[in-house]
Structures are given as structure tokens and as C-alpha cells.
Amino acid sequence: MARSERLLSLLQALRRHQRPVSGARLADELGISIRTLYRDIASLQAQGASIEGEPGVGYILRPGFMLPPLMFSQTELEALMLGFRWVSKFADEPMTKAASDALAKIAAVLPENLKDELESSALLVGPRTFKDAETVDLRVARAAIRNEQKLRLTYVNVTGNQSDRTIWPFALGYFQKVRILVGWCEERMAFRHFRTDRITVLTNLEERYPKRRATMLREWRETQTDMRYVPDS
Template sequence: MCENKRIMTRTHRLFQLMQALRLSTPPATAAALAQDLGVTPRTVYRDIEALRGLGAVIDGAAGFGYTLIEDAALPPLSFDSDELEALVLGLREVEAIGDPALRGAAGRALSKLRARLPESQAHRLRHAVLSAARFTPLPEPGVDVVALRQATWDERRIRFAYTDAEGRATARSVDPLSIAYMQASHCLLAYCHLRADFRAFRLDRMRDLEVLDQSFRPNRVPMLRQYMAAMRAEEATHAEAATP
């Protein structure tokens, strides 16, 4: 048992070191990597050699710093120029409008791509023409968005406290269907059991999330399609009414 735990701990540390190399500005010194990981530089030296033995191409040596050239954790990748721009734009958009967990995930995904692409394409990735930015911060969610996403994937009913635009507080029990960026805020699209209808809830107005044992599987996808169709029909009606 102790040996298995030691092996699992070392494996986890190697994954952490690989991620630190992806995120660091090269060359990353052993001292800086050791500080990030909470280990000694001597441990970093040993782990660098272990990663090299597993197939990672890491340039550098003790006293000079290390640069990740090829990442053995990812398969070979090749993209044309437009595909690279699309990837950067999409991930930058997530960094701009995603919730805190997704913003971090988008940054890590970009670092993994840079580590695996040929240098000519990595250069285009670093200096892409397209980007995305927000100058007005989005309101922070009032609930754990990671737990909310997981409940949505698992098709588990949730309960939370909600305050509407007029300041009225209610307790809601809903079937979560999707999380969407709508009108400068993140919204949960759901079927609300209090109103017996589909509703959108701003995440910054939600509090005290509770994931319940009740499942509504396998209805999430058809329910979401129904909700989106209703939204499109309502939008079409508004557009027709506005036409002179």
C-alpha cells in the first residue's frame, strides 16, 4: 500500500512538473520549478530525467534552465493558419468571458498546444492576428460553477437561492440544462419547477447551490432543444413585431 502511494505521489509530481514547464517562460530554472512545486532543486533534476525517459524532449541542463521542446503527453498536431487563428480566438474568448475555472483551463490548453506544435506554428500561436478581450469585468458567479457544470452533465436536479432583478428572493429547484453567456452575464438555462417552465438564471444572483439525488436523465438534451426552439421562436416574434 505504501509503495503504491509513493508511486502515485511521484506520478502526480511528474504531471505537475510537465504542466509547470508548459506554463513557464523558457528557460525555466530548477530553483523556480522547485519553488512552484514545493520540492527541492535536486528532486527537479531527477524528475526532468524521468520525463526525458518517458519521451518528453526537454532542452537545457542544471544551471542553465529547461525548455520543453516536445510534449510526450500529447499526440503530434498539425493545423493550417486559419485553424490556428480559430483555436486562439476560441480559447481567448473563453479566457475573456468564461467562469474562473474555464478561464484557467483555456490558458492551460493554449500552453499545451504551444508545447506540442512545431516551432513555426507555435510562433503563429503566440502571435496570432485574432484575439478577444473584455474591458468590463463580468459579474462573478455566486455558486461553485464547477459543481454546477458537473450536475448539468450528470443530469442531477439542483436547489439554490435566487434574487431577481427587483431584489425578490426565492428558493428554486431546477433541472439544469446549459450554462450560457447572455447579455453580459453567465446564465443557467434550466427547467424551473417553481414556475413549471423554462427559465434563465444569472449565476451572479444564485447562492447556496445544493446538488440533489434526483436525476432527470436522459432528458437534458431534448429539454434543451425545446428551450432553445422556444427562445428562437420568441426572438422571431419580436423581430417580426419590430418590422415596419
């Protein structure tokens, strides 16, 4: 492993740990000797990384440091490119544009050799075989999820029955041919899944719901056994 890639891997390992982690554990994660680890920590500290700790106590990285220029391993670049290509094929139009803008920003600050790796990635995504079916703007749903705000929606189920719901949205699932809005439904007093192509009206009530999004997501996951996300009826 090249030294630059090793330093980046060390930074990533430190970022994964929210509490001080021993040098021995870090060295084991990275597959290097403890002596090499101490030298690498000293190198990062000399470059401005706020790494606190000492041998026998443990190390922690304080937030706010990024190695200039932006660096990724080859596998990380492949993962990024594959993700961007998937989004550009299967996400809604605003998300597709955002992905393209983000990719351009990343490419602009990469060293030339890494930029070449990004552009020549051979991991491909299959063709899109469907058109967007939503009649509502999914940016409204994403904003409500970010801000932990209630949504009011009109939903038409598979049999054509229409109902009005107030939900606490906390997730939006993107699948190859369908998108699912997940939330707590006040009318049903339970978690519900809504196909976005069956939502005819979507309004942000700009009223915060009483739980945190992370809590809702955790509680919902605990109820899911088969993870099929069956749309509400």
C-alpha cells in the same frame, strides 16, 4: 493547398459524416479531383487511419485516429486562439484556468511552425470592464449539467424577491457581462433562465433528472424565438 493540410481536411470531412459518404461528394467538398481523393485516402490508410469503404460504395472513418503530430490549418489556429482569449477575459476563474491549461497542452504538441502561428495570432479580444459578481461556484452548475443532475438554488430577482427552485440544468450561457443558467424549473413547470449573479445558494442534489440533456436542449431551442434569454422573475 499543401498536401498535409489537404489530408487533414479530408480527415475532418470524414469525421463530419456519421455514415458512409461517396468519394464524389468528398472530392466536391474539398475541391479536388476524384483521383486525388483516392490517393489521399490510400495515404491516410497507410498511416493507420481506419477508413473503410471503396469506390462506388462510400467511405467512413472509424473513431480513434489522429494524425501525429497534432495539425491545424492557419484559420483553425486563429479560431482556437480567439476562443481561448475570449474565455480568458470573460469566463469564470476555473474556466479561465482550464482554457490556459488546454492551450498549453495543444502548444506542447504542435510542430514549431504551427506553434509560431498560434503565438503570433493577431486576433484580439477587447478589455474586460467588469468583475465576477457570482457568490456561488459555477463548477457546481457545470458538473450538474454534465451529469444530468438536479440543482437546488435560491434566486433573487430584479425586484429583490427571493425564491427557492429545483431545476434540471442543461446549459450555461457566457455573455460579455453576465452568465445565464438555463434549466427546466419544477416550481414553474417551464424553461427558465437564471442570472448567475442573482443566485445566492447553489446545491447539487446528485439526483438525475428524467430526461437527457440533449433532449432538453433541443426542446428549449424550439421555444426560443428572440434568443434574448430573459432572466426569470
